[in-house]
Amino acid sequence: MNARIGYIASNTFREAVRDRVLYNLIAFALLLSGAAIFVGQLSIDIERLVGVNLRLTAVSLFGVVIAIFIGIGLVSKEIEKRTLYTVLSRPVRRWEFIVGKFFGLAGTLVVNTFFMAIGVFGALLYVVHKFTASDGLILVALYFIILEFLIICSLALLFSSFSSPLLSAVFAFSLFVIGSFADDLRGFASLTHGFTRWIATGAAYLVPNFSALNVISVVAHQQPVSGQLILQNTLYAVFYTAMALSGAVLIFERRNLK
């Protein structure tokens, strides 16, 4: 990786881990993970199922909130504090700034997920007392959750490159919700005709397909996830992230920062 991108990424990471909001959200996620033990005890015969569902959902939702709330401020905060001018007055290109910010935030989220995963497995061990081979499937769900975070990060950065933090949060969260219903959207598009079909199909392919990345209930039922799906989802996340980041670069290159 370009050294300048590395510096920006490490600074972004340092800045993010100093953010108190981050710790609050991680604490909430871990709390929910622990609470799943008690919720599981209330259920009959599905303690593991409830626990895995609730914990992975907590990791996913809190991670998305962290990604959005940190991601939307990455560019606007730098402009507000005028630190962006200091950075760009050095031999740093705008695209390097965007890409560096992305890797910094992505790194933060991967580390967060790692800690939350420890919470998930710790709570699971408390409930089931010993791990089985099928518990390894939880790692696949966590991996897909990280892929989801990468897409969200890139989208937050894309919106942050041209909009205010509040609007960026609204846009990013809306896309997260719409993307979670991507299957329905494509199903709807396939039932329409003519011009509406073109519009609906275009929209269905443009929004991120988070539904394919959500295998929480599959994993909770200890059903296998195919290697092909892992490969295709990985490629999809990489390309979608590249698409959103290149959009952010295109906008940020032309943005008047005066």
Next chain:
Amino acid sequence: MSSRKRTTVWAAAVLIVSMAACVVLLGNIDRIRPRDIVEDSLYINSPKLVRRASLGFDGLMACIYWTRTVQYFGHRHYFRERTYNELAPLLEITTALDPHLVPAYQFGASFLAPAPPNGAGQPKRAIQLMEYGIRNNPDNWHLYYDLGFVYYTELKDYRKAAEVFEAGSKVSDAHPFMKVLAAQMAEHAEDLATARMLWSETYEASNENNIKQNALEHLRGIQVDEDVTNLEQAVARFNANNGRFPTNLWELASAEHLPGVPVDPDGNPYDLTLDGRVQVRHPDDFPFATKGLPPGYKPGPLKFHSKG
């Protein structure tokens, strides 16, 4: 080329390539994922929970669920699927959210009651839905009409159908035809003429294209059933008189003094098999016909017809 221009060109190229790759990958992902997960997903099964989760926007939620129900049924019906697992829960949620959404009961019953692939084959759940609808909309005679229809067409429970038509006829503003139907059910329920009268009335009374279309398809099916019954009786008479089956329908038409070779509602001549059975030439054109179908016939994709 300046540095900024170069970056722009690169970023645009990455954007386009990534977009194309995403479209291709989405297609691959759809193929890999199990089909029923994509199509058969109902996130919440409890009508009460959906109602509470709608935060007071239950009218809007009912519309959304109704739209989803229509999409679900329409898609599976078009491809002649034989399972409609989510249909009843979707309808129950829709009507729990808005108990006055009358089309959900009317269409819902016609989705639920008929045997697959024309419907979900769940007449009892259709009846539960209609009874819930009548409890919430006791002044709507159309609901009695549709409920009576389910008893008549799917369960062949003519006594119950007569009772429901009779109850519906007592609702203020009820169509006078309801009384006629109640009487007809009591006396001539099994006649094809009664079936024809019911579907004709449905066709004439409705403003909804889908209901009209459904009624028309049933009328076409009834016509085929009647033609095949009459022709097979004629074939049996011919066999009794001549000790053999007619070699073709011309011979039968001549023996029976018919004006020409009998044709189906589309104008295609019926076929006569060597063992004396009468068959329609294009069975897929008559999804509701119960007679004249080739042995082991499996319905193909759904076709629609205009009134001819």
